[in-house]
Amino acid sequence: MQPTLHTPRLTLRPFHRDDSDDVERLAGDVRVAATTAAIPHPYPKGAAAVWIATHASKFDTLTGVDYAITDSESGELLGAISLLNLSAAHARCEIGYWVAHNHWSMGICSEAARALIVYAHSALGITRVVAHCLARNVGSSRVMEKAGLLREGRLARHVCHQGAFEDVLLYGMVFPEREAPSQLQGDAHGSLRI
Numbered sequence: 001m002q003p004t005l006h007t008p009r010l011t012l013r014p015f016h017r018d019d020s021d022d023v024e025r026l027a028g029d030v031r032v033a034a035t036t037a038a039i040p041h042p043y044p045k046g047a048a049a050v051w052i053a054t055h056a057s058k059f060d061t062l063t064g065v066d067y068a069i070t071d072s073e074s075g076e077l078l079g080a081i082s083l084l085n086l087s088a089a090h091a092r093c094e095i096g097y098w099v100a101h102n103h104w105s106m107g108i109c110s111e112a113a114r115a116l117i118v119y120a121h122s123a124l125g126i127t128r129v130v131a132h133c134l135a136r137n138v139g140s141s142r143v144m145e146k147a148g149l150l151r152e153g154r155l156a157r158h159v160c161h162q163g164a165f166e167d168v169l170l171y172g173m174v175f176p177e178r179e180a181p182s183q184l185q186g187d188a189h190g191s192l193r194i
Helices: 017-027 047-053 055-060 108-124 138-146
Strands: 004-006 010-013 065-071 077-087 092-099 128-134 150-161 164-174 191-193
Touching (some): 128 150
Parallel strands (some): 092 128
């Protein structure tokens, strides 16, 4: 069962089917889609429900893990964060995320990213985490750096985003193979406090 993760301000929980309208509204904001190569604009009606329906099988096969980023007090959906291309054989994964525009520059995504990286390493045995962003997305670069990833390279004209070719920055981090952070604390309800 996919655990819920808790940080001082956030709860990272599995998405529910009834989150789909909020996902379409928040991720469908042109300001979010403009900075994220993987989010279409306009966001297709029904696409969020289809995306959410894939989460359980990805977790069951450990090929990916998707979390709703929510405010711990209000329960408000703030964004999404995922482990993508998870490979147990290679002990690696990619991290991807988006946060609603009205919650940018508050440290929410960095806090969520740090929590998910600790979970990936401590619970899933991941020793290599990578991420990438459009080179012009300074906010995303800061998130990766605050989460402990180092810039590893730049791919020139790597993606065609909204009709224009753009450079992509690559980030990564490596954990020593047998060193696990001690920040992970579980409880009897499938929740982990980080």
